[in-house]
Amino acid sequence: MRLLLLSNSSAPGRGYLEHAREEIADALGGARRLVFVPYALADRDGYTAQVAKALAPLGVEVAGAHAADDPAAAVAAAEAVFVGGGNSFRLLKSLYATGLVAALRERVASGALYIGSSAGTNMACPSLRTTNDMPIVQPPSFEALGLVPFQINPHYVDPVAGSTHQGETREQRLVQFLEENDVPVVGLREGTWLRREGARLTLGGIDAGARVFERGAEPREWGPGADLGELLGAQGRFDVG
Known part of the structure; x- marks a missing residue:
């Protein structure tokens, strides 16, 4: 399984995705076509255009899943998939509505690269429960993609x-969260990411x-590398009450 899970897509003083561009290029390898999943924001066309502009220097062609007649089929045929940030509740609700929960699980399991940022990184976890977002909509379930067996809290900030x-x-x-659920949580500070290869x-960061x-247990600190x-x-183990 190949994953690149970014805490954030923008870093102070840098352009969109610029702080992670080299890591993205390395993770993509020879892939030059990417399906972008923009459902975490309302302006899906504008969001897809922003990603396409950011990845153009890498020679990557970006297609929005929302623009496909069948988003699940577009993901099923993708070399790589990028699930962008925004509101995690809106994103997960849309993934269920479009059939992308199953499609993403299957495509990533068969070898496609999954890139997530912020809310997209939350989607890689077993559950939505460690997001920072307001529940502006109600998804049918808090169960996410489960691409990793632990939780992530993007944009983690220290007191x-x-x-x-x-x-x-x-x-x-x-x-x-840990008082009610027994599963590790990685607090990813700004500018950091997790890279999975098998x-x-x-x-990284x-x-x-x-x-x-x-x-x-007391929280443990880890540095890049x-x-x-x-x-x-x-x-x-998640509370199901």
């Missing part, structure tokens, strides 16, 4: 010393690393 914010920190919210899972949360392959053997 800010001296902050006057009175809501929970991201760490507190993930601890609350049984190998590597943390331009600066910061990631934080791994597990029930009953770390091998997180142990997480591929995770056994998760």
Whole structure:
């Protein structure tokens, strides 16, 4: 299985996808056609055009799944698939409505590269439950694609010393998740990504690393280049009440 799971698609001072462009090019290998899944945003044409412009320097042709007569068939024939960020609830609802949950699972299992960013990275997890997004719509299920056996929290931010914010920190919210569910969570800071090639899972990034949360244990810090392959053997238990 081949995955590239980005925490974010834009980094300060850089163009869209620019911070990860070399990693994307390496992951694509010889693939020069990509199907983009834009359902996390309302302007699907504009979103697809943005991705096409960003990947043009790599010589990659981008087609929007939403523009196909049969989005599931378009994904089934894709060399690579990129699921973009936006609202995770809207995205997952659309994946179910278009038949892409099954189509994406099958195509990635048969060898196509899956690239996700933010909400698209959430989709690679077993469940939607560690997204940061507001539930603006209701998908038929929180079950996502399950391309990895652990959860990811994109855009992970550390507590800010001296902050006057009175809501929970991201760490507190993930601890609350683990009070109800027993499955590891990778907090991916901005500018980081996970790259999976078969049984190998590597943390990459331009600066910061990631934080791994597990029930009953102190969070662990990992830097770019770390091998997180142990997480591929995770056994998760979700509350179903």
